[in-house]
Amino acid sequence: MTTPLLDASAVTAFVKDATAAPSLLNAQPWTFRFRRDDGTLELYADPGRALPKTDPHGRGLHLGCGAALFNLRVAATAAGWRPDTRLLPDASDPTLLAETEFTPTSHPDEALALLHAAIERRHTSRYPFREDDIPADLMDALCAAADREGARLVFPDTWHVQSILHLVHDAEEDEARDPEVRGETERWTRTEPAGEPRPSDGIPAEAFGPRQSGASSPVRDFAAGRPVPGRDWARFEKRPHIALLGTESDQPLDWLRAGQALERVLLRATSGGLVASLVSQPLERPELRWAVRDPESEMGHVQMVIRLGYGPEGPATPRRPVADVLDIV
Template sequence: MATESPSQRTVSRLVEAATAAPSLHNAQPWRFHYLAESGRLELRAAMDRCLPHSDPHGRALHMGCGAALLNLRVAAADAGWCAAFRVLPDPYDPRLLASVRLRRVDDAADDSTVRERELAALAALAEQIPRRHTSRQPYADDRVPDPVRNELRVAAEREGARLLFASPWHAPAVLELARDAEGRDFADPGRLAELAEWTEVEVERESPPGDQAHQPSPVRDFAGRRAPAERLPAGEEGPPPQLALLSTVEDRPGDWVRAGQALERALLVATGHALSAAVSSESLAWTELGWTARDPLLPAGQVHAVLRLGYGGPASPTPRRPLHQVLDIH
């Protein structure tokens, strides 16, 4: 019996959910190609939206696309589809980051209790996709409860990564690393130019004539440079920031895509618990600084991102590119 393929309308809805993923400077470095005849959906790197100064090795690009892939899988599961995917399926086409085949859950030949539970767990995250927004505002001092921390760890582990909270003595050092890296960014002409271009870039939106058709993306500020309310008077110390380090065992392009999926899954779980989150990967791009993020008391691994978590106010969404700019149907 022939396997049912999703309609173009369904694919459009899934890709729209995928593009709500976070990316460095909101560059949104993805392209989707749907090959209707074969029912295959390709996720490709958008090379015109790469950041050669801020992301010289392409780690953040791969992670952003990995986050979009996770959103796609979540939306697919919620709509009754099983998204079987392969990361970097063609060694001769490095821009092809993932190939996805969508099958109706009832048509999946390898149905099992484990797969059903995984699809249910993914589908349960769907309502968090439009609610997840990066927040650089000050957070309350309330500690993230241990059961929630464990859920975040499990979310990352399900995608083949590790998420560990920095120890109280190590967290301030990691935050200082982020401040140092941000300071270097402002002193580096290439990175500063990219920061200005992508955080103040005008994103085209479909709108009626006469309406404002462009919106800037807000400036990123992981270290809290623009949140003076967080600063305590001299001589006083508040609780250490609640930072979590996302890592994988290896450090290859496939691991970067995996890390992006793990990051977004953890962020969706955090959103479900009313947690605010900010992510920093820029500091790790400075190779002479990145090693500092590794806590010697925690298991070894390549750290790809640092998450700052806490309870804060609602964050504003960043603008998204219209669907016709990110999805091609053939």
């Protein structure tokens, strides 16, 4: 019996969910191509949306595309399909990051399917969080989520969290002195008030969150001294909950796996009532990245620093229309 293939409406829905993933500066550095003849969906990196000053090696690009791939897997599983994915399937084309084939199944991965409702709810929150502790069982669940995707999540102790905060501020000072990095950030962040015409990418002003009074939280200030009408000041949590996501190796394959692990952690956190923001500032500086690693863990390379807690959900950031990122051939 011939295995049924996906139709265009189903793959469009899956890609719409995929593009809800986070990416560095919300550059959305992905494109998809669906081959009707064999039902295969390809994920490509979009070099035109790379960030050569902020992300010169493409690590952040791969993380974002990996997160989109995980959302795709979740969406397909929730719809009754089994997604079978091959990472970096063509050594001659480094922009082809993954191929996914879909098989209908009556026994989908329930753990994946249950995360589907969190895709639309997950937003980066750059607002103050409460000082409430995260329950140990939820922390264990987040660590297990990373492990399921071949990565590792650790919660460093208070001393190391403080050292990470210092590294974040060192990285921000370096960025402030680097006009090329600062210019790249400004090109992808929007200070215009809500309601004015804006692109369907980048970070809008309402997603910056308030200015930080003090320096207790690793939330990045995307305004970087530019005026943002109506933006307030606020005190952030004194003891931020920080998690480190990492891998043993540090190659494009590891970055894609880390991106999938990152999104699995974020969706599981959202399902558990947590909000999060991503902290990449010190990871963008090679001379600082090594120091972010928890010396008591066996993690080889930190791929992302995650701030977690209880607080207001961040606003949705714009996404490009599916028609702009999906080619059906």
